Amino acid sequence: MERFLEAPRVIFRIGPLPITETVINGWLVMAALMVVGFIATRGLRSRPRGLQTVAEMIVQGCQQLIEMTMGSDKMGFLGYIGSLTMFILFTNLVGLTGLRPPTSDLNITMGLALITFLMIHYYGARSHGVGGYIKTLAQPVVFLLPINIVGELARPLSLGIRLFGNIIGGTIIMAMIYDGVAVLVPVPFHLYFDVFVGILQTFIFVALTMVFVGQAME
DSSP: OHHHHSOOOEEEEETTEEEEHHHHHHHHHHHHHHHHHHHHHTTOOSSOOTHHHHHHHHHHHHHHHHHHHTOGGGGGGHHHHHHHHHHHHHHHHGGGGTSOOGGGSHHHHHHHHHHHHHHHHHHHHHHHOHHHHHHHTTOSOGGGHHHHHHHHHHHHHHHHHHHHHHHHHHHHHHHHHHHHSOSSTTHHHHIIIIIIHHHHHHHHHHHHHHHHHHHHHO
16 A cells, blocks of 8 residues: 555656656556557447447547537537546556556656646637636636636646545545455445546546536637
8 A cells, every 4th residue: 555655666767757656557558448449449330349349439439429519510629538538447447456557656647637727718819819718717807817817727636636536535544445355345435436436536527527527618
């Protein structure tokens, strides 16, 4: 259990840049997703089967989520939202293999939250113009501008810390359970802390990303 309470181990360095175990695990997840994606989309059939069926279900699910949350005119975000969903989901679930989930590292979750933060303001300024977007931050009355700016700055903190806190909390609890009980007993706890919480936190992060970006573009 102690290793989950410590900072992620540095595996090697690229110059001054440390590469930790969570970065390595994240790369493994991305590599696996790329391989599976390549296999699933190779030789596409009009009547899908196997992995192609699963891939099409995932794409359709993301399309429906974007349509419900952002509107049917925002399908250009499908590639990013789909990639974000798959990355967060499987980095959350990698704890089932005994590896440290990359999302149990605050650097990873805050990095994802920063991407959302930049998207919010980039697409907001692109939709309204820089001046027009700044004016939206002064709504409904101009003296609320400082409060609205603080609220905008709090969004990435909320996204990153929420995801990190839930995943690291579940990881620590599972480590404590394994320290105290037999191997077969923790299975129901895995279903909750690794599977249910992992899926739920993926949905929350992705849904809030879509809501925030969609609101900025309105």
